[in-house]
Amino acid sequence: MNVPEYIAGLKPYVPGKPIEELEREYGISDSIKLASNENPIGPSPKAVDAIKGALMNLHRYPDGNNYQLGERLADKLQVATNQIVLGNGSNEIIELLVRTFIQKGDEVIMPAPSFLMYEIMVQAGGGASVKVPLKDLTVDLEAMAKCITGRTRMVFVNNPNNPTGTIVSRDAFEWFLKQIPSEVILVVDEAYIEFVRDKRCPIGLDYLDSDKMVVTLRTFSKAYGLAGLRIGYGVMRQGLADLIHRVRQPFNTNALAQVGALAALEDDAFFNETIRTVHEGLDFLYDRVSSIGLRYFPTQTNFFLIDVDRDSQGVFEKMLTRGVIIRAMTAYGYPSFIRVNVGLAEENERFVKALGEVVGIG
Ligand SMILES: *Cc1c(COP(=O)(O)O)cnc(C)c1O
Numbered sequence: 001m002n003v004p005e006y007i008a009g010l011k012p013y014v015p016g017k018p019i020e021e022l023e024r025e026y027g028i029s030d031s032i033k034l035a036s037n038e039n040p041i042g043p044s045p046k047a048v049d050a051i052k053g054a055l056m057n058l059h060r061y062p063d064g065n066n067y068q069l070g071e072r073l074a075d076k077l078q079v080a081t082n083q084i085v086l087g088n089g090s091n092e093i094i095e096l097l098v099r100t101f102i103q104k105g106d107e108v109i110m111p112a113p114s115f116l117m118y119e120i121m122v123q124a125g126g127g128a129s130v131k132v133p134l135k136d137l138t139v140d141l142e143a144m145a146k147c148i149t150g151r152t153r154m155v156f157v158n159n160p161n162n163p164t165g166t167i168v169s170r171d172a173f174e175w176f177l178k179q180i181p182s183e184v185i186l187v188v189d190e191a192y193i194e195f196v197r198d199k200r201c202p203i204g205l206d207y208l209d210s211d212k213m214v215v216t217l218r219t220f221s222k223a224y225g226l227a228g229l230r231i232g233y234g235v236m237r238q239g240l241a242d243l244i245h246r247v248r249q250p251f252n253t254n255a256l257a258q259v260g261a262l263a264a265l266e267d268d269a270f271f272n273e274t275i276r277t278v279h280e281g282l283d284f285l286y287d288r289v290s291s292i293g294l295r296y297f298p299t300q301t302n303f304f305l306i307d308v309d310r311d312s313q314g315v316f317e318k319m320l321t322r323g324v325i326i327r328a329m330t331a332y333g334y335p336s337f338i339r340v341n342v343g344l345a346e347e348n349e350r351f352v353k354a355l356g357e358v359v360g361i362g
Contacts, residue, residue, distance in 0.1 A: 006123050013116055017325050031323035034351055037162070037192075037303045037341045039225035041277055043260075044270040047226060050263035051256045062255035069253075069262045073233065076265065077205060082238045085245065086253045090191060090219040090232030093244075095121050097154065097215065097234070100247045101185060102127040106153040111139040113163060113332035115189060118156045127153075137164040137297055137305070141172050145179040155180065158189045159204075160196060163332055163339045165299025173202040177212055185213045185240070191232075192301035194223035194271075195278055201300065205235060213240060220257075222302060223274055224264040231257040278302045281342035288352040292359060303341035305329065308359060312338050315358055322354040 016035030023029055066086045074081040087093040094117055102108060104126035110118045112131035119129045130152075132144045139161050148155075157176075160167045168176075180186050188204035204216030219232035231253055234244075264270070282299065289296045295307040308315045315338055316328035329337035340351060 004126065006126055010120065010123055013120055014331070016327060017320075019325065022320060022323070022325055026321065026323075028321075028323050031325065032343060032347045032350060033325040034340045034343050034347065035325045035327045036227070037222060037301070038227050039222060039274055040281065040302075040341075040343045040347065041225065041270070041274055043225040043228075044264040044267040046267040046270065047224070047229075047260040047264040050259045051229075054256055054259045058255065060255065062251050062253065062258055064250040066253060066258060069258050072262055072265055077235060079205065079208060079235055080238065083208065083235055083241055084233055085236070085241050085248070086231065086233045086258075087248070088252050088254075088257075089221060089230040090189070090217045090234070091117055092230075092248075092252060093217055093232060093234040094118065094187075094189075095124075096244050096248055097185070097187060098122055098125040098127065100244050101240075102153055105151065107149060107151040108154045108156065109144050109147050109152055110156040111144065111158060111161060113329075113334070114139070114156070114158045115162050115191075118158075134161070134164060134166075136166075137161075138166040139168050141168055141176040145176060148179065148181065148184065152181070152184050154185045154187060156187045156189060158191075159202070160192045160300040162191065162301070163303070163305065163327070163329060164297065165192075165301045165304050166297075167196060167198055167201045167300050169200045170202040171200075177207060177210065177214070180212050182212060185215060187215045187217060187234075189217040191217065191219045191222055193218070194275065195302050196300040197279065198300055208235060208237065213237060215240065220261045220264060223271060224261070225270070225274065226257070226260055226264060229257045229260050230254070231261045277344070278342045281345065281348050284345070285340070285342065285348055285352065288348075289355070292352070292356050294355075294359065303339055305334070305337045305339055306355075307337055308355075309336055310359070312336055315355075318358040319354055322357065324351055324354045326351070 070081045109130045207214040215236040221227035297305045312328040327339040
């Protein structure tokens with residue numbers, strides 16, 4: 001078949017192992033998944049109610065302009081509605097950014113390791129990824145600035161960065177912004193921004209009106225507990241948003257996602273409980289992982305890295321037999337690291353117990 005080489009060469013994204021698949025393969029039940037950075041407490045109950053209330057309208061197309069959700073978000077974020085583009089997860093916004101602005105041969109600078117979708121989308125769009133290694137597990141903005149050339153069209157900064165959980169400081173970010181040419185788009189992916197405790201963390205939205213093209217990505221998949229619904233958005237200057245609106249499908253966010261996201265924005269009790277659960281869970285996990293004698297790396301997100309000091313793929317498999325799904329970081333270039341996200345208190349306990357058994361302590 002005649003497909004472009006860059007399409008034939010795409011490596012499929014490997015998602016966290018679904019619970020159903022593990023239980024089918026191992027003939028076990030009661031397993032837990034701490035592998036996809038999902039919200040431990042479930043979906044927002046207000047979102048669930050709103051979705052139930054919308055079911056009888058499923059014969060209708062959704063509002064392609066996303067009027068209600070757009071207005072609510074614009075008000076909350078203090079931006080104009082025409083600066084927001086909603087998508088089928090923020091993943092779709094990544095795809096749309098590449099499809100709209102990247103032509104064959106254009107260069108896109110990104111940290112590595114980071115979210116694998118950047119590289120996949122850029123390759124699928126015929127662009128060239130310039131991958132810049134992290135420094136001390138942190139996005140190395142100085143090294144990224146050195147990679148800017150006349151062919152650079154876009155730069156991704158994942159803040160905090162997945163899979164390392166680290167942030168760049170406001171000072172480093174503002175220095176970097178000065179190095180960005182005015183015709184280059186800087187995409188700041190803030191999928192985990194709600195979990196950040198470090199006050200030095202910059203917020204992409206603060207630079208929306210700067211003289212540089214800063215696009216901020218946010219999602220309802222993590223702190224709002226709606227990963228299965230698929231909804232996220234980008235905030236950018238109107239000129240960029242207008243172009244993406246021409247490229248996107250007219251009904252790219254579905255009717256249930258629109259009402260669910262709108263209701264989740266009003267669910268302060270759920271949001272606060274999520275943040276509390278994640279922060280308490282992290283502090284518990286840090287303590288227990290140290291007790292096992294393993295090194296961990298503090299995070300600003302709902303997941304963190306642990307150096308298991310041995311082949312992480314082996315640890316991953318042994319954890320599976322105990323019904324605990326985590327991620328081995330081999331494919332991300334850290335063969336002795338695992339990534340785990342915070343679960344409910346009882347899930348965290350189970351993870352720690354299983355990990356202790358697997359590494360021979362506990
Ligand atoms: C989870 C995650 C997202 C969210 O993607 P959705 O498509 O909104 O579910 C985006 N970026 C990063 C880095 C993530 O880890």
